[in-house]
Amino acid sequence: MLGHTTRSLFHVREYAMSSIINAVHTAVSGLNSQSHAFSDLSNNIANSQTNGYKASTTSFEDYVTNNSLASDGESLSDSVVATTRQHNDNQGMVTTSTNSTALAISGNGFFNVVQATGQSNDSTPVLGTQQYYTRNGDFSQDKNGYLVNTSGYYLEGYNVNASTGTLSTTLNPIQVPSTIKFQPTESTKLTLTGQIDGKPTSATAYDSKGNAQTVSLNWTQVDATTWTVSNPNDATNSATVKFDSSTGAIASVNGQTQASGSTASFEYDGAPQDMTVSLGTIGGTSGVSLATDGSTPTGVTGVSDSVTTGTFSGISMQTDGSVMATFDNGYSQLVAKIPLTTFADPNSLSPQNGQAYTATSQSGTPQINAVNTNGAGTLSTASVEESTTDLTGDLSKLIVAQQAYGANTKVVSTADQLLQTTLAMIQ
Structure with a gap:
C-alpha cells in the first residue's frame, strides 16, 4: 500500500513540475514580449520630436508549442510572441x-x-x-x-x-x-534703331534653352521714302515701311496709318524663332528712320529683350517639386x-x-x-x-506594459515557490 502511494506521489510531482515549468516558460515569454513592447514604446517616445518619424506599435500573438500537457492530439497555447508593426502610411502633421x-x-x-x-x-x-x-x-x-x-x-x-x-x-x-551660370531668357522682342543704309541688320537673340541665335533682316528700297524689311529665310514674312520725306520719321507700316506715337512693329516668324520686331513709333525717329539731310546713314542695329546676366543668390522650392535657382x-x-x-x-x-x-x-x-x-x-x-508619435497614448501604454511585466514576474516567483513545495512532497 505504501509503495502504491509513493508511486502516486511521484506521478503527481511529475505532472505538477511539468505544469510549473510550462508556466515559467509562459511567464518568461511574457517578460520578453513586454520588453519588446517597452522597446517599441520607448523608441516612439524618444522620437516624438523627430521630423518624418513614423511611430510603430507592438502586436502580440499566442504561440502553441508541443508540451507534455497536450493529450489526445490536443495542443495548448503556452507562450506569447511580440512583433513590431510599422505604420509608414500614417500621415504626420505638417507644420511651418x-x-x-x-x-x-x-x-x-x-x-x-x-x-x-x-x-x-x-x-x-x-x-x-x-x-x-x-x-x-x-x-x-x-x-x-x-x-x-x-x-x-x-x-x-x-x-x-x-x-x-x-x-x-x-x-x-x-x-x-x-557658381551656377544664369541662362539668358528667351527673346520675345527685337528693338531696331538707326538710319537705313540698305545693309542687312543682324542681332543676337536667345531661344527657350538660352542658346544664342543670329537674327537677320534684309532692307529693300521701293522708292525714295518706302522700304521693305523682311526675313531672309522667308521673303513673305515682311513689312512695308513708309517714311516722312521731310523728317525721315516712320509714317506708316503695311499701309496702316496710325496716330502719332503709336507703336510701329511687325511679327518676325520662323527660323531661328518667332518674335516681335519693334521699328519705333509712328511720327518718331528714335527707332528706324531715314537720313534726309544728305548725311551718311548710320545703319540699323537691333537689340533683343533677353536678360543675359545675373548672379546666383540662392534656391527656392516649389510645390510641384521644382527646384529653382534664384538670381539677383x-x-x-x-x-x-x-x-x-x-x-x-x-x-x-x-x-x-x-x-x-x-x-x-x-x-x-x-x-x-x-x-x-x-x-x-x-x-x-x-x-x-512631424513625428506620428502619440505621446499621451504611448505613455498610457507604457504603464500598461509595466503592469503586465510585473504580473509576469509574479508568475515566475509564484512558480518558484510551487516548485519548491512540489520537490519537498516526498522528502
Whole structure:
C-alpha cells in the first residue's frame, strides 16, 4: 500500500513540475514580449520630436508549442510572441519651418535619397548606389551645393542638363553650386534703331534653352521714302515701311496709318524663332528712320529683350517639386525636379538609420511619380512633417506594459515557490 502511494506521489510531482515549468516558460515569454513592447514604446517616445518619424506599435500573438500537457492530439497555447508593426502610411502633421528649403509630403510618397560613403580629396562627398527612401524633408544646402536632410541623406531628382536645358530621365543627387551660370531668357522682342543704309541688320537673340541665335533682316528700297524689311529665310514674312520725306520719321507700316506715337512693329516668324520686331513709333525717329539731310546713314542695329546676366543668390522650392535657382536680377530658373516614390505596401519597407527605408520584396517595386499624381501626394514648402508619435497614448501604454511585466514576474516567483513545495512532497 505504501509503495502504491509513493508511486502516486511521484506521478503527481511529475505532472505538477511539468505544469510549473510550462508556466515559467509562459511567464518568461511574457517578460520578453513586454520588453519588446517597452522597446517599441520607448523608441516612439524618444522620437516624438523627430521630423518624418513614423511611430510603430507592438502586436502580440499566442504561440502553441508541443508540451507534455497536450493529450489526445490536443495542443495548448503556452507562450506569447511580440512583433513590431510599422505604420509608414500614417500621415504626420505638417507644420511651418523657418528653413525655406524644407519640404513636407502630404500623401503616400517618399523622397528618393542616397548616402555618402566617403569624401574625395577636394572634400566632395562620394555618394553610394544604395537607394533609400525617407519622409524627412528638412533639406538644406551643404558647402558643395547638395541638398541634404538632417539625417545626412542626399536628395535625388531629375536635374536639368546645362547644355540642352532638358530634364534628365535618371535620378541623381540635386546639386546647385554657387557658381551656377544664369541662362539668358528667351527673346520675345527685337528693338531696331538707326538710319537705313540698305545693309542687312543682324542681332543676337536667345531661344527657350538660352542658346544664342543670329537674327537677320534684309532692307529693300521701293522708292525714295518706302522700304521693305523682311526675313531672309522667308521673303513673305515682311513689312512695308513708309517714311516722312521731310523728317525721315516712320509714317506708316503695311499701309496702316496710325496716330502719332503709336507703336510701329511687325511679327518676325520662323527660323531661328518667332518674335516681335519693334521699328519705333509712328511720327518718331528714335527707332528706324531715314537720313534726309544728305548725311551718311548710320545703319540699323537691333537689340533683343533677353536678360543675359545675373548672379546666383540662392534656391527656392516649389510645390510641384521644382527646384529653382534664384538670381539677383529677379529671375528664377529650373535646375531640378523632385519626384516622389510610392509602394504597394509601405509598411513592409525595411527601416534604416535616420528615418530612412529600403525596398523589400514585401513592399513591392518602387513606383516613381510626379508630385500630386497616383497618390504620391502634394508638397508643402518651408514645412516639415512631424513625428506620428502619440505621446499621451504611448505613455498610457507604457504603464500598461509595466503592469503586465510585473504580473509576469509574479508568475515566475509564484512558480518558484510551487516548485519548491512540489520537490519537498516526498522528502
